[in-house]
Amino acid sequence: MKDVQNTSDNRGIAIQKVGISDVHLPFFIKTKNGDMQSVLAKIKLTVDLPQEYKGTHMSRxxxxxxxxxxxxxxxxxxxxxLTDTLARLDARSAFxxxxxxxxxxxxxxxSGLRSMLDLDCSFSATLTQGYPLEFIMGVNVPFTSLCPCSKEISQYGAHNQRGLMRVKIKHEPNRFIWIEDLAALMEAQGSCPVYPLLKREDEKYVTELAYDNPKFVEDVLRDLVIALRSLDYVKWIEVECENYESIHNHSAYASHVEFVER
Structure with a gap:
């Protein structure tokens, strides 16, 4: 049968990324303890397409x-x-x-009770022939924040809320941080971690811990940047912090991007 997508194109436009997105497949992610965790992955996979080709081979x-x-x-x-993709699609770069x-x-x-906390994570990578892999890991971690201003001006109590940290990092080749370790480093920068399961004695503990550790969204972000800089193999970071305010109908937000200098 005639392969139309393999015919030539004369419009002179090379496409940087062409492929498939929103593909849902079961995948296994390596865990820190040496096991693997089954996840439902949403995937995007693309290659570059030279200007002389009409289309790529989607089924591949x-x-x-x-x-x-x-x-x-x-x-x-x-x-x-990505190496397999480059070979299968005869491409120069893949994402x-x-x-x-x-x-x-x-x-x-x-109480010491155990429960499971779900985190939104991502792996993204670009491979171009003749260049090293560019890999980015993303982890989103919830946290509790307590407002320093509210605590200072109030006779008793202070408003607090759940927040979300979003971190993306690039690291040196052959170096790696486990999701578990990055998540622990991140949540330690809030007023208090978030737990799926708490008994009364735990609730008392986290309430008082947050009260003793008040932080603005700016404080959380700055402490998070400093903590990420301490990882000597991290080359680039992108950080967002968002507090879902309990006394406002809007969120407090801060973000920061930098190449980490050594």
Whole structure:
């Protein structure tokens, strides 16, 4: 049969990214304890397309992803997936992004009860022939913040709220931080961590911990940037902090991007 997408195109426009998006597949993510966690992944996989070609081979993207859906994935495997994609599509550069829910165990601070906290995470990577892999890990972590101004001006109590930290990092080749460790570093910068399961004695503990550790959204962001700078292999960071205000009908927001100087 005639392969129309492999015919020539004379409009003179090379396409930087062409492929498939919103693909949902089961994937396995490597965990810190040496196991793997099954996740439902939402995937985008693309390649570049030279100006002389009319289209790419869409079915080959699914072929590559299907072969990898039962293997545990981290940054090293992302590079192998992209290498396979370059070879299968005869392309010069390829891009892959995997969004997924990842579960970390939380232990209540007093009762010691265990529960699972879901985190929105992502792996994204670009591989271009002749260049090293560019890998970005993204982790979103909820936290509690308590307003320093409210505490200062009030006779008793202070308003607090749940917030969300969003972090993306690039690190040196052959270096890696586990999702569990990055999430723990992140949540330590808020007024108090968030727990899915708390008994009364735990609730008392987290309420008082937040009260003793008041932070504006700006404080949380600055402390988070300093903590990320302490990771000697991190080269680039993008940080967002958002407080879902309890006394306003809007959120408090702060963001920061930098290449980390050594």
């Amino acid at each position: 993207f699914i072929e590559v992803l299907s072969e990898w859906s039962q293997k545990p994935v981290s940054s090293r495997e992302m590079e192998q997936i 892959l992004k995997i969004d997924f829910k990842y579960f970390v165990e939380k232990i209540a601070p007093v």
